[in-house]
Every structure is written in C-alpha cells, then in structure tokens.
Amino acid sequence: MKKLLLVMAALLLVAPAFAGNTTAGIKAGLGMYNVTQSGGGESASGDIKMGIMGGAYVGFLMGGGKVAIQPEFLLVQKGTKDTMFDTDVKVNLTYIQIPILLKAYLGQPDAKTKFCAFFGPAIGILMSANVSADGVDDTLDIKDEMNSTELGLIGGFGVDAGKVILDFRADLGLSNTAKDASDDYSAKNVGFGLMLGYAFM
Numbered sequence: 001m002k003k004l005l006l007v008m009a010a011l012l013l014v015a016p017a018f019a020g021n022t023t024a025g026i027k028a029g030l031g032m033y034n035v036t037q038s039g040g041g042e043s044a045s046g047d048i049k050m051g052i053m054g055g056a057y058v059g060f061l062m063g064g065g066k067v068a069i070q071p072e073f074l075l076v077q078k079g080t081k082d083t084m085f086d087t088d089v090k091v092n093l094t095y096i097q098i099p100i101l102l103k104a105y106l107g108q109p110d111a112k113t114k115f116c117a118f119f120g121p122a123i124g125i126l127m128s129a130n131v132s133a134d135g136v137d138d139t140l141d142i143k144d145e146m147n148s149t150e151l152g153l154i155g156g157f158g159v160d161a162g163k164v165i166l167d168f169r170a171d172l173g174l175s176n177t178a179k180d181a182s183d184d185y186s187a188k189n190v191g192f193g194l195m196l197g198y199a200f201m
Contacts, residue, residue: 021061023068027165027197028054035080035091035177039185049090051077053193065109070101070118075127076171078189088134093146093177093189095124099154114160122171124150124189144179150189151175165197 031053036045055074062068078093099122106115129146130139151174158167173189181187 021065022201023059023061023199024057024201025163025165025197025199026054026056027167027195028052029193029195031076031078031171031191031193033078033080033093033171033189033191035078035187036190037185037187039182046080046082046091048191049079049081049092051079051092053077053195057197059103066105068103068105070099070103072097072099072101074099076124076193078191084133090132091142092128092130092132092139093126094128095126095150097122097124101154105160112162115157116160117157118167118169119155120153122152122154124152126150126177146177147175147179149175150177152189160199163199165199167195167197169193169195 029052031051032048033051034045034048038044053074053076055072057070057072059068059070074097076095076097078095079091081088081090083089099120101118101120103116103118106117108114126143126146126148129143130141132139153172153174154169155172156167156169158165169192171189171191171193175188176186177189178185178187
C-alpha cells in the first residue's frame with residue numbers, strides 16, 4: 001500500500017512539469033457499489049446499492065495531447081444493501097475519493113470527439129458510515145468501526161466531445177475497510193460508475 005501512495009505522489013509531482021496544456025472541469029453521475037466480504041475460507045456480498053458521485057478534475061496533457069495525468073477530487077457514495085426479516089437494510093458509506101489517473105487518448109489529438117482509456121490508483125477518505133433500514137427513522141453510526149482511509153484502483157474508458165465528457169469506470173477496493181478485523185476477515189468496496197462532465201478549459 002505504501003508503494004501505491006508513492007506512485008500517486010510521484011504522478012502529482014511529475015505531471016505539472018511535463019504538461020503541455022491543462023484541462024479542468026466538473027463531473028457527476030451515479031455509482032453502483034457493493035461490499036465483498038471474505039473470511040474463514042468463504043466469501044459473501046450483498047446487493048448493489050446506488051449512490052451519487054461527482055466532483056472536479058484537472059488534466060495535465062503530455063505527448064502532444066495523446067496522454068494525460070488527471071487528478072480528481074470526488075464525493076462518492078458506496079456501500080451495500082441486503083434484506084433482513086423482509087426489511088431492506090443499507091450500509092451507507094460516503095468517501096472523499098482522490099484518484100490519480102493515467103489517461104490515454106485514441107485517435108488524433110485535435111479531433112473534436114476523442115475516445116480514451118484510463119487507469120490509476122485512488123485513495124478514499126471516509127466521511128460518514130451508517131446503517132439504515134426502511135421504515136426506521138434512526139440510523140446506526142458505524143464510522144468508528146471502519147478504517148478512515150481506503151486504497152483502490154480505478155479503470156475505465158470515456159469520450160471527450162468538446163466541452164462535454166462522459167466516462168464509465170470500475171472501482172476496485174484493495175484495502176480492508178473494517179477496523180480491528182481478524183487476520184482472515186476483510187471487507188472491500190467494489191463498484192462501477194457513470195459520470196457526465198463539463199470542461200471549463
């Protein structure tokens with residue numbers, strides 16, 4: 001995990017020095033997340049939980065506009081849901097997520113519509129964590145039972161059509177989100193997201 005953090009820091013330091021042009025904008029959309037649990041030689045997961053995701057990004061273009069390093073600052077709702085005693089129960093996890101993406105453009109750099117693929121590490125900072133149930137007003141706060149940060153990998157593809165951008169991404173959690181868990185137990189976030197954005201520059 002330390003190596004992943006070093007890679008993120010190196011990308012942030014190198015990108016501005018080699019950038020030819022800079023892009024920036026905002027994006028927002030929907031995420032579909034679940035929590036995979038494993039322990040004792042078995043694994044389990046609940047049902048997919050929908051949530052919002054969105055924020056801002058800056059892209060440092062290099063290689064004549066064919067490659068970019070793109071840090072992002074996003075609010076992402078993760079978690080899972082399940083049915084217990086005929087009642088829908090949700091685990092609601094909200095993170096500030098900071099991906100550092102390596103973005104490769106396909107085709108001509110000066111094309112009005114450009115397709116791209118991207119991949120990179122991400123760190124998530126847990127903002128809130130609770131359990132809610134349908135028909136129950138109160139929620140159970142579980143933030144103290146969760147690790148305050150998570151590390152993961154982001155990968156996906158997108159389309160840049162002038163000022164409008166669209167991206168589809170997979171989000172794979174690498175670190176255990178459960179605090180003080182036994183050595184053979186882990187709970188990790190996994191999900192997909194679709195976001196629409198607007199580029200200011």
